[in-house]
Each structure stands twice: as structure tokens, then as C-alpha cells.
Amino acid sequence: MTVRVGVLGCGVVGTEVIRLLTTQAADLEARAGARLELVGVAVRSLETPRDPVVDRALLTTDAEALVDRADVVVELMGGLEPARSLLLRAIERGAAVVTANKALLGADGPTLYAAADAAGVDLYFEAAVAGAIPLVRPVRESLAGDAVTRVLGIVNGTTNYVLDQMATTGADLDVAVKQAQELGYAEADPTADVAGFDAAAKAAILASLAFHTRVSVDQVHREGIGAVTAEDVAWAAETGYVIKLLAVAERVAATADHPQGVVVRVHPALVPSGHPLAGVRQAFNAVFVEADAAGELMFYGRGAGGRPTASAVLGDVVTVARHRVRGGRGPIESRYADLPVLDVGAAPTRYQVRMRVADRPGVLATVAAVFAEHGVSIEAVRQADGDDTADLLVVTHLAPESALAGTVEALGHLDAVHGVLSVLRVEGA
Ligand SMILES: NC(=O)C1=CN([C@@H]2O[C@H](COP(=O)(O)OP(=O)(O)OC[C@H]3O[C@@H](n4cnc5c(N)ncnc54)[C@H](O)[C@@H]3O)[C@@H](O)[C@H]2O)C=CC1
Numbered sequence: 001m002t003v004r005v006g007v008l009g010c011g012v013v014g015t016e017v018i019r020l021l022t023t024q025a026a027d028l029e030a031r032a033g034a035r036l037e038l039v040g041v042a043v044r045s046l047e048t049p050r051d052p053v054v055d056r057a058l059l060t061t062d063a064e065a066l067v068d069r070a071d072v073v074v075e076l077m078g079g080l081e082p083a084r085s086l087l088l089r090a091i092e093r094g095a096a097v098v099t100a101n102k103a104l105l106g107a108d109g110p111t112l113y114a115a116a117d118a119a120g121v122d123l124y125f126e127a128a129v130a131g132a133i134p135l136v137r138p139v140r141e142s143l144a145g146d147a148v149t150r151v152l153g154i155v156n157g158t159t160n161y162v163l164d165q166m167a168t169t170g171a172d173l174d175v176a177v178k179q180a181q182e183l184g185y186a187e188a189d190p191t192a193d194v195a196g197f198d199a200a201a202k203a204a205i206l207a208s209l210a211f212h213t214r215v216s217v218d219q220v221h222r223e224g225i226g227a228v229t230a231e232d233v234a235w236a237a238e239t240g241y242v243i244k245l246l247a248v249a250e251r252v253a254a255t256a257d258h259p260q261g262v263v264v265r266v267h268p269a270l271v272p273s274g275h276p277l278a279g280v281r282q283a284f285n286a287v288f289v290e291a292d293a294a295g296e297l298m299f300y301g302r303g304a305g306g307r308p309t310a311s312a313v314l315g316d317v318v319t320v321a322r323h324r325v326r327g328g329r330g331p332i333e334s335r336y337a338d339l340p341v342l343d344v345g346a347a348p349t350r351y352q353v354r355m356r357v358a359d360r361p362g363v364l365a366t367v368a369a370v371f372a373e374h375g376v377s378i379e380a381v382r383q384a385d386g387d388d389t390a391d392l393l394v395v396t397h398l399a400p401e402s403a404l405a406g407t408v409e410a411l412g413h414l415d416a417v418h419g420v421l422s423v424l425r426v427e428g429a
């Protein structure tokens with residue numbers, strides 16, 4: 001038996017998928033129970049120079065015609081359109097689809113799920129979250145018998161690489177982003193990485209799977225790393241932390257202010273240097289999943305890069321090919337819990353506030369009073385003296401975002417406070 005595979009997009013990931021399909025053909029055939037025949041590769045231009053592993057005779061600029069003659073469509077173009085239309089076309093024609101496109105799934109996953117369900121075909125996307133790391137399948141399938149309470153981790157390789165370079169080599173953010181692009185980690189437009197859109201899309205996908213609830217990227221509280229300065233990174237190290245861009249999706253209990261629901265957020269955070277997430281270097285990703293019965297699970301590996309991502313894609317291709325050969329189907333969308341997606345304020349966090357203050361008696365008491373007035377309890381204070389000013393660091397206990405925002409605003413009105421220099425959440429302590 002032969003399964004015809006069409007690949008849409010021949011960039012960083014597409015090229016490596018073609019390499020594995022070509023060089024591992026015999027093993028893949030034995031595992032799938034069918035020959036995986038690469039029948040075409042949709043590209044924008046036939047003239048672009050390509051890796052020699054790509055057979056130029058397979059290139060086509062007619063992606064629709066390729067979709068129409070494939071049993072399995074592998075979408076590696078990225079972006080919303082024409083990826084969505086091509087995937088829907090493939091699904092309607094009865095092809096199984098595999099995609100690495102978190103931007104599309106995070107924005108409009110339900111449309112793809114509904115189409116795949118109606119057509120009775122597979123929709124697989126392991127590569128869309130945390131690259132090579134098996135994470136989608138464990139959350140979607142292995143944990144289907146458990147109740148996930150929280151997912152927390154590093155899901156963007158580019159920003160982890162950038163923050164790591166800033167901390168270890170003192171590299172400038174822009175220089176480190178360029179390096180991440182050269183290494184094949186970044187999105188076509190790296191703003192998607194730096195501003196947290198990519199991590200937010202992945203957080204939405206994970207939250208949807210973990211909590212059986214539709215979560216779109218627009219419902220994710222998102223802060224990127226664009227405002228993280230070399231000084232922030234140095235201060236973090238000085239005070240025993242590492243700055244990481246975290247994605248957190250958690251179930252929160254009902255309170256007088258809100259019903260039970262989920263909060264999904266992406267933001268830079270200070271992680272204690274002894275915490276496992278602090279040791280996640282370069283473009284690696286690591287994700288903790290907490291579930292009622294399983295307890296805490298940790299997933300770690302390469303979250304970006306052509307070859308690691310191709311590994312996840314090929315795992316999905318073999319899975320859907322097996323279904324073609326022997327019958328069976330992958331899971332459909334599970335959204336029965338339908339929990340409300342709550343504002344980030346429903347998930348209190350700890351904060352570190354760094355401010356420049358006048359170095360004179362009584363300032364600390366004045367600052368502490370402002371925190372107290374806003375109901376924000378202080379856990380620790382540290383002061384580094386300058387000539388006639390000092391840098392004051394205040395770490396809080398758990399506080400709602402609104403209370404912290406009120407505190408920061410009021411601090412800005414104090415004569416003794418020359419400026420609030422940074423406000424960072426603290427996680428993992
Ligand atoms: N690079 C990585 O580490 C990872 C990427 N992904 C995802 O995989 C997908 C591909 O990413 P990369 O390979 O890194 O991007 P890329 O930009 O290197 O490759 C995309 C390719 O698709 C082509 N393309 C775009 N629109 C097209 C169209 N209409 N017709 C034909 N070809 C078209 C582009 O010319 C480009 O060659 C994206 O959805 C990305 O988010 C997922 C996990 C990791």
C-alpha cells in the first residue's frame with residue numbers, strides 16, 4: 001500500500017521533513033505499514049535555491065492541485081492564509097492533515113477541528129507546541145483520564161535563546177534575535193516570538209486540550225520580552241533569579257468575584273536560579289503539567305529548529321498513515337467542560353518591583369505603607385545604595401494584578417520614589 005504525502009511549504013521545517021521522509025523511507029514504511037510517497041512540495045517560487053535533498057521535480061506552485069492528489073497533507077507554510085483554506089480543502093477531500101502551524105490553531109483551531117470531525121479525518125499537530133517534545137499527544141491522549149490543573153513552562157525557543165544569550169554573554173536583544181533567526185528558531189516575522197504571540201498561541205492550544213475548553217489566542221494575557229533590559233537581567237542574577245518567558249494555563253476556583261474558570265497568560269517572569277526551568281538553556285523548552293492523579297510531570301527538549309520539529313511532524317505522519325492502513329482515528333476536539341476563560345486578575349501572582357528611591361531615612365516605611373494601603377503584602381525587601389539614591393527591590397506575596405497596578409501607580413506619586421524601574425512576576429518559588 002502507498003500513502004501519498006503532499007508537503008506545503010519548503011522552509012526550515014519543510015526541508016527537514018523532506019530529508020527524513022527521503023532518508024528514512026524504508027524504516028518509515030515498516031513502521032507505517034505503507035510506503036510514504038512524497039508526491040509534491042508546494043513552494044512560492046520554483047527558482048529559489050534549495051537543499052539538494054529536495055527533488056526539484058516535486059516542486060509545484062499549485063498548492064491546491066497538490067492537496068487534491070495527497071492522502072496526507074503536511075502544512076508547513078505558516079500564517080493564517082492560505083494555510084487554513086488549503087487544510088480545509090484537504091480535509092473536505094478526505095485527506096488526513098498534519099500541521100505545525102500554532103498561529104492558525106491558536107486563532108481558529110475550532111474551524112479545523114469541526115471540518116476534520118465532519119469529514120472523519122485526522123488532524124494532528126504535535127509540532128505546533130514545543131517542537132520535538134511530545135506534549136500535545138500526552139496532554140490530549142495520555143492524560144485523557146486525569147484532571148489537569150496547571151500547565152506551566154517555556155514554550156518559545158527563540159525568546160529562551162535570546163534571554164539566555166542576554167544573561168550569559170551580555171548580548172543585546174536585537175543581536176540575539178538575529179542569531180535565533182539564523183539558527184532556524186524564529187518565526188518568519190520574529191515579532192511573533194519577541195512579543196509573545198507565538199507562546200500565546202501555544203498556550204491557547206495547550207489550555208484547550210488540558211481543560212477541555214475552547215481557548216483562543218485572543219483570550220491569552222500576553223506580555224513579550226521586548227521591554228526586558230540588560231539591567232533587568234543583571235538584577236535578576238544579582239538577586240538569585242533567571243528571567244524566562246513563561247506560559248501558564250491554570251484552572252482557578254470560584255471566588256466571590258468570579259466563577260471557576262481558566263486563566264491563560266504569557267509573560268516574562270523571575271524564576272529562582274535553582275528551579276528546573278532556570279536551567280533550560282538556549283532554544284530548549286520545558287513544560288510542567290500538573291494533574292490531580294498523575295501529580296507533576298515535566299517535559300523537556302528541543303522546542304525549535306528544523307530537524308527537531310521535523311521529528312514531531314514525522315511522528316504524526318506515521319500515525320495518520322497507520323490509521324489509513326489499519327483503520328482508526330485520532331481524537332476529535334474535546335470541549336465539553338466549556339469553562340469560562342477569566343481575566344488574568346483571577347490568578348494572583350508574586351511580583352518583584354524595582355524602584356529608584358531617595359536614600360534617606362523613612363523612605364522604606366513610606367514605600368511599605370503604599371503596598372499595605374493596596375492590600376499587597378511584602379515578602380522581602382532588598383536595597384542597593386548609590387550616592388544619594390538607592391535601588392529598592394520589593395518582592396510581594398501573592399497579589400492580584402489590579403492591586404499591584406494600583407500600588408505601582410501610587411509609588412510613582414511619592415516624592416521619595418524617583419522611578420519604578422521594573423515590575424516582574426515571580427514564579428516557581
Ligand atoms: N522553525 C521552527 O523551529 C518551528 C516552526 N514551526 C512552524 O512550522 C511552520 C513552518 O515554519 P518554518 O519552516 O520555520 O518557516 P519558514 O519561513 O522557514 O518556511 C515556510 C515556507 O513556506 C513557504 N510558503 C509560505 N507561504 C506559501 C504559499 N502560499 N505557498 C507555498 N509556499 C509558501 C515560504 O516561502 C517558506 O519557504 C510555521 O507554522 C511555524 O510556526 C513549528 C515549530 C518549530
Ligand SMILES: N[C@@H](CC=O)C(=O)O
Binds near residue numbers: 128130155157159193
Ligand atoms: N519560533 C518558535 C518555533 C517553534 O515553535 C520558537 O522559537 O519556539
Ligand code: NA
Binds near residue numbers: 126128130132134312
Ligand atoms: Na511537540
